[in-house]
Amino acid sequence: MLKVFLNLSRLQKRLISVVSDAVFLSFSFWAAFALRLEDKSWTPAPDQLLVGLLTVGVSIVIFARLGLYRAIIRYLSDKAFLTISIGVGSSALTIIALAYLLQAFVPRSVPIIYAVLAFLFVSGSRMGVRMLVGRPRHRNKEPVAIIGTGETGIHLADALLQDMQYQPAMFVTYRRANHRTLIQGIPVYDIDHIEKAIRKHGVKRLLLALDPDTHLNRKQLLRELEQLEVPVQTVPSMAELVSGRARINDIRDLEIEDLLGREPVMPESALVASSLFEKCVLVTGAGGSIGSELCRQILRQRPAKMVLFDQSEFSLYAIERELQSINNIEGLGVKLSAILGSVMQRRRCKAVMRAFGIHTVYHAAAYKHVPLVEHNVIEGLQNNTFGTWHLAEAAIETGVERFVLISTDKAVRPTNIMGASKRLAELVLQGLAERQEGTRFTMVRFGNVLGSSGSVVPLFRDQIRDGGPVTVTHPDIIRYFMTIPEASQLVLQAGSMGQGGEVFVLDMGEPVKIVDLARKMVHLMGLSEKTEDNPDGDIEVRFTGLRPGEKLFEELLIGDNPQGTSHPRIMMAREASMPWDDVESLLKKLSLASQNFDCARIAELIREAPTGYAPNGDVADLVWCHSAPPEENSDNSVRRLGA
Known part of the structure; x- marks a missing residue:
């Protein structure tokens, strides 16, 4: 019977609603008099019958005008019940008006009784249908627990109730006073009772829905959730919801910030804004x-123009489209330009900077994957070191005010070509900072970025899923x-603070053991680690050995005496530098070695x-290794980078 009703046309369903409302309103009119x-056995007099019939007719018209018959019953919201209240109130007023006009006998309490009964019948009938229609869908939905009872959690519950996949079975709160309360009929449990509540409701998934301003120890929260071996996921951030990039019920794996488990670095907004507002900004590697x-x-700092510079067509297209969307939605009024090009083409860089009148350059374009650069020595050197040089010279020639290089902790006493090429880029900018005063060169050095291309987090996630x-x-x-976001905030902050030639580093707190991060991800995805003590576990953690150029420990400072800055978590170091003449001479020698395809000479x-370069293995450039003569392959004094 229910399936037959659901398969009716939209017009047929509306007619059924109209007829049922007419019956309920007529009964309510009779019942109001009978109760009063x-x-x-009360039967209406002719004038009372006329009042009743006209009231029902007018009420149906009012309901239709209010849009009540356009609403889909299975998706009724609170607004629909407000509409019913308005319609029923108008219907009761109609009784009073008609009784006065037709001089019919209607006791004063009848419209009130009628309004109460009509609301119960009209809204109750719809609620009943919604429950009947929704029950089969709820039966097959996966029960989930929502962690957070703020606006984000409540909005998520509303969305999931209309969803076909998940059924909110319980809320989890940190407020003990809310334990055993109900939100929209869903029970709320204190975090201390979560394990028992999960078993009681058969919860298969935990959804983090914490408000942005929630003050709690996320690291401690994840530590507690980790023990449950139930998958933990999260919902999009408010920024993604506002920009339209995601919906509240777009469930996904934990945010990187949650896995990191510490508070992000916050910039000094006023200082950053003063250096970017109404400026013309170029970002290399924008995609x-x-x-x-x-x-x-x-x-969001509202520069006058922002130029997006990248050699990857798709990446450039994707970021331009996203930024245009944010620009339009938030009404920022920034002129965006997407430019294809390589930082290794000095004339192209110079033409772009001059055409757009660039004031500030943020140089993020780089090859940063250690094993790949180790296997492609010359390309890594050309892009990371020479690309920085060409871009910096173009900035000087076009009168750019600020130039900020995104560096890496692997530039400190590097054991690989990637880190060494970034340290060389730092030396280039330090030399240029001493050679001239027109452009302020600043370097920002930080550790591994979670969630970036090549990050261990997406790799671990894919391995766990497989x-x-x-x-x-x-x-x-x-x-x-x-x-x-932290890395980007630091770059903006340092770009505003720099006076020329500084290397800024972030106080990044305690380092993270990679194996601990891997195990945390296994547990938070609802699985257990397979070990000798637990042979029936789900996922094995396997050790593969250090890769070419990889270090056990990374450092952020070469020297031992960092200076503080106005930002409590940003330090400044003036590392060893070279006079520009020496830097230029080195670049010429490196260029000649690159042209001769001599990787051993480059390493030397x-x-x-x-640079502090101390390689821990042989030359690993794949092409050079396969193309070098046999006699060179046997000459360890040439082949060994550390020779």
Whole structure:
């Protein structure tokens, strides 16, 4: 019967609603008189009958005008019940008006009784239908627990109630006073009772829905949830909801900030705004993970123009489209321009800077994946070192005010070509800062960025979904971690603070053991680790050995005496530098070695420069290794980078 009703056409369903409302309103009119006069056999007089019929007719018209018959019953909201209240109130007023006009006998309490009964019948009938229609859908939905009882959690529950996949079974709160209360008929439990409540309601998934201003220890929260071995997921941030990039019920894996478990670095907004507002800004590598987040944050500082520069067509298209959407939705009025090009083409960079009158450059374009750069030595050197040089010279020639290089902790006593090429880029900018005073060069050095391309987090996530194993290079390997927004905030902050030639580093707190991060992800995805003590576990953590150029421990400072800055978590270091003449001479030698495709000579030159380069293996460039003559392959004095 229910299936037959659901398969009716929209017009047929509306006619059924109209007829049922007419019957309920007629009954309510009769019942109001019968209750008032305490006469179960009461029959209306002709004038009372006329009032009743006209009231029902007018009420149906009012309901239709209010849009009540356009509402889909299974998706009725609170607004629909407000509409019913208005319609029923208008219907009661109609009785009073008609009784006065037709001089019919209608006791004063009848319209009130009628309004109460009509509301109960009209709204109750719809509520009943909604429950009947929704019951089969709820029966097959996965029960979930929502962690958070603020606006985000309540909005998520509303969305999931209309969803076909998840059924909110319980809320979890940190407020003990809310324990055992109800929100929209859903029970609320204190975090201390979560394990028992999960078993009681058969919860299969935990959804983090914390308001942005919620003050709690996320690290402690995740530690408690980790023990439950129930998948933990989250909902989009408010920024994504406002920009239209996501909906509240777009459930996804935990945010990187949650996995990191510490408070993000906050910039001094006034200082950052003063250096960007109404300026013309160029971001290289705009389509990359760091570059794209830089663009999002710069956009909200309302520069006059923002130029997005990248050699990847798709990445550039994607970030331009996203930024245009934010620009339009938030009414920022920033002129956006997407330019294809490479930082290794000095004339192209110079033409772009001159055409758009660039004031500030944020240089995020780089090859940063350690093993890949180790296998492609010359390309890594050309892009990271020479690309920075060409871009910086173009900035000087076009009168750019500020130039900010995004560097890396791998530039500190590097054991790989990627880190060494970034340290060389720092030396180039330090030399240029001494050679001239027109452009302020600043370098920002930070650790691994969670969630970036090449980050371990998406890799671990894919490995866990594939059933494992999760591969970690060494049981003792540790890294400093920060989120993409944190890294971008630091870059903007340092770009505003720099006076020329400084290297800024972030106080990144305690380093993270990679194997611990992997195990945390396994547990938070609702699985257990497979070990000798637990052979029936789900996911194995396997150690594969250090890769070429990889270190066990990363550092942020070469020197031991960092200086404080106006920002409590940003330090400044004046690292060892070279006079520009020496830098230029080194660049010429590196260029000649690159043209000759001599990777051993490149390694020797980098080692001789004040880079601290100390490789831990042989030359790993794949093309050079396969193309070198056999006699060179046997000459360890040539082949060994550390020779």
